[in-house]
Every structure is written in structure tokens, then in C-alpha cells.
Amino acid sequence: MVKIISAKWILFSSEERPLKNGCIVIEKDRIIDLGLKEEIISKYENSEVIDLGNKILFPGLVNAHTHAPMSIFRGIAEDLPLMVWLKNYIFPIEAKLKEEWVYWGTKLSIIEMIKSGITMFCDMYLFEKEVIRAVEESGLKALVGEGIFDFPSPSYGPLEKGFELTKELLKNFKNHPRIKIAVSPHTLYTCSPETVKKCIKLSEKYDAKMHIHLCETKEEIEEVKRKYGKKPVEILKELGGINENLIAVHCVKLDEKEIELMANHKASIVHCPESNLKLGSGIAPLTEMLKTGIKVGLGTDGPASNNDLDMFSEMRTACLIQKGLKEDPTVIKAEDVFKMATFWGAEILGFSDTGKLLPGYKADLAVLDLSHYSLQPDYNPLALLVYSAKSGFISDLMIDGNWIMRNYKIISINEEEVIEKVKVIKKEILLLLSQNNYLF
Numbered sequence: 001m002v003k004i005i006s007a008k009w010i011l012f013s014s015e016e017r018p019l020k021n022g023c024i025v026i027e028k029d030r031i032i033d034l035g036l037k038e039e040i041i042s043k044y045e046n047s048e049v050i051d052l053g054n055k056i057l058f059p060g061l062v063n064a065h066t067h068a069p070m071s072i073f074r075g076i077a078e079d080l081p082l083m084v085w086l087k088n089y090i091f092p093i094e095a096k097l098k099e100e101w102v103y104w105g106t107k108l109s110i111i112e113m114i115k116s117g118i119t120m121f122c123d124m125y126l127f128e129k130e131v132i133r134a135v136e137e138s139g140l141k142a143l144v145g146e147g148i149f150d151f152p153s154p155s156y157g158p159l160e161k162g163f164e165l166t167k168e169l170l171k172n173f174k175n176h177p178r179i180k181i182a183v184s185p186h187t188l189y190t191c192s193p194e195t196v197k198k199c200i201k202l203s204e205k206y207d208a209k210m211h212i213h214l215c216e217t218k219e220e221i222e223e224v225k226r227k228y229g230k231k232p233v234e235i236l237k238e239l240g241g242i243n244e245n246l247i248a249v250h251c252v253k254l255d256e257k258e259i260e261l262m263a264n265h266k267a268s269i270v271h272c273p274e275s276n277l278k279l280g281s282g283i284a285p286l287t288e289m290l291k292t293g294i295k296v297g298l299g300t301d302g303p304a305s306n307n308d309l310d311m312f313s314e315m316r317t318a319c320l321i322q323k324g325l326k327e328d329p330t331v332i333k334a335e336d337v338f339k340m341a342t343f344w345g346a347e348i349l350g351f352s353d354t355g356k357l358l359p360g361y362k363a364d365l366a367v368l369d370l371s372h373y374s375l376q377p378d379y380n381p382l383a384l385l386v387y388s389a390k391s392g393f394i395s396d397l398m399i400d401g402n403w404i405m406r407n408y409k410i411i412s413i414n415e416e417e418v419i420e421k422v423k424v425i426k427k428e429i430l431l432l433l434s435q436n437n438y439l440f
Helices: 037-043 068-073 082-094 099-114 128-138 159-172 193-206 218-228 232-239 256-264 273-278 286-291 311-326 334-341 343-348 381-388 415-435
Strands: 003-010 019-027 030-036 048-051 055-059 061-066 118-125 141-148 179-181 210-214 246-250 268-271 296-298 365-369 394-399 402-406
Touching: 003 037, 019 037, 030 037, 055 381, 061 246, 061 296, 061 343, 068 082, 068 099, 068 118, 068 128, 068 415, 082 218, 082 415, 099 118, 099 128, 099 415, 118 128, 118 343, 118 365, 118 394, 128 141, 128 159, 128 179, 141 159, 159 179, 159 193, 193 210, 193 232, 210 232, 218 232, 232 256, 256 286, 268 286, 273 311, 286 296, 286 311, 296 311, 296 334, 296 343, 311 334, 311 381, 334 343, 334 381
Parallel strands: 003 048, 003 055, 061 118, 118 141, 141 179, 210 246, 246 268, 268 296
Antiparallel strands: 003 019, 019 030, 055 365, 365 394, 394 402
């Protein structure tokens, strides 16, 4: 039996005009039809009709870069530059990381993402098998990759084991319907060119995405130049890593020639404006990227550096900072960032059959409840999504035609259990911090 879902407004994609009192028709995991409510219901007799009422139905959001387990570190080290934050606080704590921390931290983040209308995310972290376990149980979609470093990892140990683990994941999840595997060298200041070259070859062999932090800060570029005599983009180009499989995250410090290079080689970029602002890294040249035709996704970055996973806030910030920076309100539009947060994000992560509510696409959707005061009046549904909506305003979420959240209640996760587990982890982390004289 097909399902008919109707709502006051349906936002099919960034290109199509919103439809008032419309419907989409879902068969199994895909959308097969759409149109006005009365026409669709008469066309598909004896179907299950779900009338969502005073709500906006739209494609599920894609968080194209995060470190989901790091929700357990939220608030530990604040108001610090990236390198100080990483090297003096995060890396030392991560050296003591436990598998169960990663699992429950991921679940906590997934709850937050579901309530922010996110149906898919991209993760780079440690103990990624635990991230995968949480994703499988939750019903979300994800591109995940074990972080590769030159130094020993608390997850896999020496570098060689990191490559073995990545190969194992690439083989085991080759045909998974909701999970894809990326090759994930951390950065060019934690991975030597030799290590990155091995990652590129692995990406090519398995036709997998290569997910890397790139040109996030001026300190990063200076450190790489001191070590290797060249800028990060130069090294990546010489290694053959700038290609269609590349997902370059941040790119705050790309110059005009580097942006053109990325565009010419069809590489993708993920913009994380709030994390870049909070860490004082700068503001990425987003409008310049978009002018070249680069596919740019939107990400929150980790919940320890953002400090949330709210993609509505991320869309709004992405728009507003560019308008203010350029002193031109027309330089970027709501449609642009909505596309980044939906269809482009999905394409960048390798899921080209989602990100739009059109026939042939997967039924991955979110529902925004218009009963919240800041969403009235509803002249412009897209503007409400980008400029007015907030995490927590999502009442329902569907992935592959299955409800993940219904009437504000998450079906796939026991929220109370997750909160109790995280309370225990907090005590363990506080003990660790006190033993090592960390100040925060």
C-alpha cells in the first residue's frame, strides 16, 4: 500500500516553488508522485493518508561534516584557538577514549540531529565501528570514516592498523543501503604526504570518498609550509588528491587560484561557518566558491567546537555572515544554503538519490511544526526554514519511507537511556580531567 503524506506546505527542493496543501506519494522507500491534496487522494484510492496539518514538509537536512561522538566533550575547553584547543585539551583526553564513550556520544548526537531535521551526516572520528553501530540502530544515513593520523590512535594503534581497519570497513559496507565508508586522513599537519598518498590510492581503489580537513586556519598552512615547504593545497594537488572523490572540509583560507583548482577538478567542499567563527579560524570565501560551480555542503563540525548540531542555525549563519562581509544582502540567498544543506550535501556524501522530495528520490524527509510563534506568519516557507526555524521545531522525521520520529517522539532510540549513560560518562571524564590537572 502506498502512503500519501499531506501538509500545509511542501518544499520539494531549493529550485521548485513551495506547494500549498500538497501531497507526496510514497511507495516502499521512494517518492512516486506529488501534487495537490484533493487530486492525489482521488488518484490513489484506498491508500494510507497521513495529514500532517499546519506544517512544512521538506527534504531531510544533511550535516556534511561532524565528529558525532564529541558531544561528550561539549563545554570542556572553550574560547581557545583551534591548535591550542586540539593539542592541549582534545588530543590528550582522546588518548584515553573508550569505545562505549564513542557509542553513547554518537547516540546523544543522533538524538540532537534528528530533532534538527537531519536525516544524514558525515562523520570522521575514532572507534568508527561504534559510530556505525549507533547509526544502524537509529535508522539514519551516514558517510563515516576512521580518522587516520601519523601518531598512534587510541582506536587502532599504529598507522598500519588504521589502513587495515579502513579497508575492512570499505569491504564490509560496500553495499549497505544507509552507510558508506570514507577514507579519512585527518589533516596535512597530522598526516605526512606519504600517509595522504596511501589514503588517495585507497580512495581510488575502492572508489570511495576521501574526507579531510583542509586550510582551516593560517596556523595550519604555516605549519605545513614549515614541515614540507609547500601549502596544503599544493601538496594535495601534487599527490593527485584533488578529484571528484575529495571532500575538503573548512577551506577557510583558500585563495582564488586554489578555489579555481578545486572547481576544475570537481572536488567538493564542506563549509562549517559556526565552528570556524567560534574557534576564530576566519570566514570561508563561500560566495567565491559558489560562483565557480563547486558543490558546497554545510556542516556543523563537532559538537565540542560548535557547540551544537543545529543545521537551521548553520544555514542562517552561513547566509548572514556572507551578506555582512560583502555588505550586500543579495550576494547569497536562502535557496543557496538550503541546497547546500540538502541536495548538494547528499551528493557530496555519495547519496545522489536523496535531498529532494520528487518522484524517484528516496523518502527522506523532515516536518517543521508551524505552531511555534517564531514561524508565524508563514508567507515564505523557505525563508522560515533558513532564517527562523530552530532545532526542536521538528515534529516528524522519515528515512527510506520509515518514521524515525513521530509527533516529537523518537522511535528508534531510547532517549532516557542515552541521557543516563552520558551522565556516567561525564563523571568518568571529570575524574580523568582532575587526575591530569586540566583547567576548563
